[in-house]
Amino acid sequence: MQSPIDATDRLMARAGSDEDFRRRLLAHPRETIETELGVTIDADQEIHVHEESSTTTHVVLPPPDRFSAAEREEAKTGARSLEFLRKTLHDPAPPARVDVPGTADRRRATASAGALAGEGRRSIRRSLAFLETTIDERGAWHCIRFNIADPAIPRHYERPPFITALIALALENCKEERARSLCSAARRYLVNTMEYPGLWRYYRHLPADLDSTSLCSLALSGHPLIALGRNVPHMLANRDCDGLFQTWLLAEDEPDVATDFRIEADPVVNANVIACLGDHPATRQARRWLEDQVVEGRLENASKWYPDTITAYYAISRAMVRAAPALEGLRPVLIERILSLCDGEGGCGNVLQTSQAVTALHTLGALEGVDVTRQVERFISEQRGDGSWPEYLAFGDQSLRWGVIGQIGHGSESVTSAFCIEALGHMISILEGR
Numbered sequence: 001m002q003s004p005i006d007a008t009d010r011l012m013a014r015a016g017s018d019e020d021f022r023r024r025l026l027a028h029p030r031e032t033i034e035t036e037l038g039v040t041i042d043a044d045q046e047i048h049v050h051e052e053s054s055t056t057t058h059v060v061l062p063p064p065d066r067f068s069a070a071e072r073e074e075a076k077t078g079a080r081s082l083e084f085l086r087k088t089l090h091d092p093a094p095p096a097r098v099d100v101p102g103t104a105d106r107r108r109a110t111a112s113a114g115a116l117a118g119e120g121r122r123s124i125r126r127s128l129a130f131l132e133t134t135i136d137e138r139g140a141w142h143c144i145r146f147n148i149a150d151p152a153i154p155r156h157y158e159r160p161p162f163i164t165a166l167i168a169l170a171l172e173n174c175k176e177e178r179a180r181s182l183c184s185a186a187r188r189y190l191v192n193t194m195e196y197p198g199l200w201r202y203y204r205h206l207p208a209d210l211d212s213t214s215l216c217s218l219a220l221s222g223h224p225l226i227a228l229g230r231n232v233p234h235m236l237a238n239r240d241c242d243g244l245f246q247t248w249l250l251a252e253d254e255p256d257v258a259t260d261f262r263i264e265a266d267p268v269v270n271a272n273v274i275a276c277l278g279d280h281p282a283t284r285q286a287r288r289w290l291e292d293q294v295v296e297g298r299l300e301n302a303s304k305w306y307p308d309t310i311t312a313y314y315a316i317s318r319a320m321v322r323a324a325p326a327l328e329g330l331r332p333v334l335i336e337r338i339l340s341l342c343d344g345e346g347g348c349g350n351v352l353q354t355s356q357a358v359t360a361l362h363t364l365g366a367l368e369g370v371d372v373t374r375q376v377e378r379f380i381s382e383q384r385g386d387g388s389w390p391e392y393l394a395f396g397d398q399s400l401r402w403g404v405i406g407q408i409g410h411g412s413e414s415v416t417s418a419f420c421i422e423a424l425g426h427m428i429s430i431l432e433g434r
Helices: 007-017 019-027 029-037 069-076 082-089 113-134 161-171 177-193 210-219 232-236 267-277 281-295 309-322 328-341 351-363 372-382 413-432
Strands: 143-147 156-158 408-411
Touching: 007 019, 007 029, 019 029, 113 177, 113 372, 113 413, 161 177, 161 210, 161 413, 177 210, 210 232, 210 267, 232 267, 267 281, 267 309, 281 309, 281 328, 309 328, 309 351, 328 351, 351 372, 351 413, 372 413
Parallel strands: none
Antiparallel strands: 143 156, 143 408
8 A cells, every 4th residue: 555645745746747647536536546546445435636727726625623612622621620521531330350260161282273273263253243242333442441550449431442443453354244344333433533634532631642543544544534644744743853753642722631741752652653654754763763672672661551562562563564664674573572472382471462472473474483273272261251351451551650540551351352353363374274
């Protein structure tokens, strides 16, 4: 796919020098853009191309703001308003489910590879059925906001676009029809929560952020605003003096509660932005910084928002493939670093962490370093009867800046299950190839 950074300029440049292309672009914009940029525009999106002349001028108005002036003003002070927070965040969640040790069906390596692959496929289908019960009528999945240090602090449900994009991206390569249907519903939700020209925010009382924007953009690559790079100027304008992408997109009319910690270059956020923008000179400084972080072994505890080094490797491996050939030189060191975190069978902590390690190794072409038979058995054995896998910490503010009460974590059974489906699919393909 063509990088969205230059997409519109590329179309205009060719239309200016190729009269046949210009005619096709005016007459059949969807088909012409899809062919030229290597994208597939979502079927429910219309594309109009206009030609100005010396006697005809077009003024294109952006869509109306998603939020009224009153809503924007309310969000500016939302973090300091208990009433606003209750209205936007207060959705109590139950305690985390506790599995009783010894109740799981612990399978051993007695079945053939084909039989185990078949059981793995059934495991994926059970989990997709579970995910179908946790997506709401809008197409949104939830996560749970909890306190890492003090489990007595109440837990709350949240349904930000970021979570839906995270799950949809994990499911996008699943061949099951149910997965495709779930992803279609999720994309509709992401379109409905997008702010022009292609920005997303996690909370209403926070400004738009590059992590949400980049992941939602990856999940919505067929939307014209994303394919044509309309949100790219905002992303590029949010670099620091070293060319690194900062998390929060601040503007004069946006909430300013993130100002104090805006100066942060998170490695996972930068990897996600690079995956979105591709191999381009505008991302070169961020890529070099990310490469240095990996090669010099500085990723551990380097992310404010993600708890595990393996999460960074997962994000970087995705960026390496989506922004190819950028970051290609990291392939051998990434493989070595990921395998060094795994045990002798390819496990890497809990099933969420192991899922990310498995998918990263698959992306890097090194899944042979994992004992896929043992790991498929493990995933099946740890799956619950309802098709889910347990809730684990997926992301959240890991600092203690605000004391124990500010150490926030996020995760859900749906998030874990989506990553497990992704990893199981890769491992099953290995089993089926034997």
